Amino acid sequence: MNFRWLGPVALLAALFIGDQIRINRPGHKYRLTVEVETPEGVKAGSSVISVHPDRGYSRKGHTGIKGDAVLVDLGGGKNLVALLAHIDSALDLDGMNYLALRAYKAAGRNVSFNEMSRMTGAVPVSGALIPVLVTFGDLSEPGTTRTASPDDLKAAFGSGFQLHRLSAEVVPNGFWPLDIGGPLGEPVTRGIEAKLPWLRAGDSSAARAVKAAGLPISGSLDAVEVFTRK
Numbered sequence: 699m700n701f702r703w704l705g706p707v708a709l710l711a712a713l714f715i716g717d718q719i720r721i722n723r724p725g726h727k728y729r730l731t732v733e734v735e736t737p738e739g740v741k742a743g744s745s746v747i748s749v750h751p752d753r754g755y756s757r758k759g760h761t762g763i764k765g766d767a768v769l770v771d772l773g774g775g776k777n778l779v780a781l782l783a784h785i786d787s788a789l790d791l792d793g794m795n796y797l798a799l800r801a802y803k804a805a806g807r808n809v810s811f812n813e814m815s816r817m818t819g820a821v822p823v824s825g826a827l828i829p830v831l832v833t834f835g836d837l838s839e840p841g842t843t844r845t846a847s848p849d850d851l852k853a854a855f856g857s858g859f860q861l862h863r864l865s866a867e868v869v870p871n872g873f874w875p876l877d878i879g880g881p882l883g884e885p886v887t888r889g890i891e892a893k894l895p896w897l898r899a900g901d902s903s904a905a906r907a908v909k910a911a912g913l914p915i916s917g918s919l920d921a922v923e924v925f926t927r928k
Contacts, residue, residue, distance in 0.1 A: 724748035728798035737858035743770035820867035840907035
């Protein structure tokens with residue numbers, strides 16, 4: 699057996715694997731946490747979101763995220779969902795790419811995008827940084843979506859409900875693809891499709907949910923990405 703090519707092949711394989719790690723490893727990850735005061739106490743939900751700068755060879759320069767919207771079970775059939783979107787003139791999906799960065803800056807920590815993975819501690823998410831909040835009368839029915847104002851949750855849920863806090867916290871980035879927890883990286887949160895089963899039907903059902911909430915949507919937007927990014 700001729701082993702003369704074994705060294706070069708192994709080197710090429712190592713270079714390829716290293717390049718894939720460079721391309722696919724997130725720039726940073728952050729945990730978005732939503733806390734709501736209810737008559738039964740504070741209820742909370744969170745989602746770990748990874749932020750990916752474009753390191754590929756297309757040079758499109760577009761930063762993106764992976765993760766799920768935050769769903770908080772408020773008890774008694776009530777729920778609050780922080781979507782992966784903000785509102786500009788229409789639904790804006792790109793704001794979530796920089797939510798943690800802007801929250802740290804708003805908290806007085808003048809950090810650059812490339813330094814984000816080294817940040818520690820939770821910071822408030824307030825004002826225009828708060829994503830769109832909605833609630834479902836029935837989680838299994840996309841047509842039951844309604845918006846919820848962060849300043850007036852009692853209008854959506856009744857007396858005793860108010861937004862307690864939203865926060866963002868950078869979590870360990872890990873070593874892609876070994877996202878298995880702890881120093882090896884907090885896994886990106888998945889599971890929204892189990893809670894909103896109609897998401898598996900694709901854009902039509904997601905668009906129905908967005909429309910029912912009265913949210914402005916552009917013609918090119920994939921409504922599924924309001925709830926989950928792959």
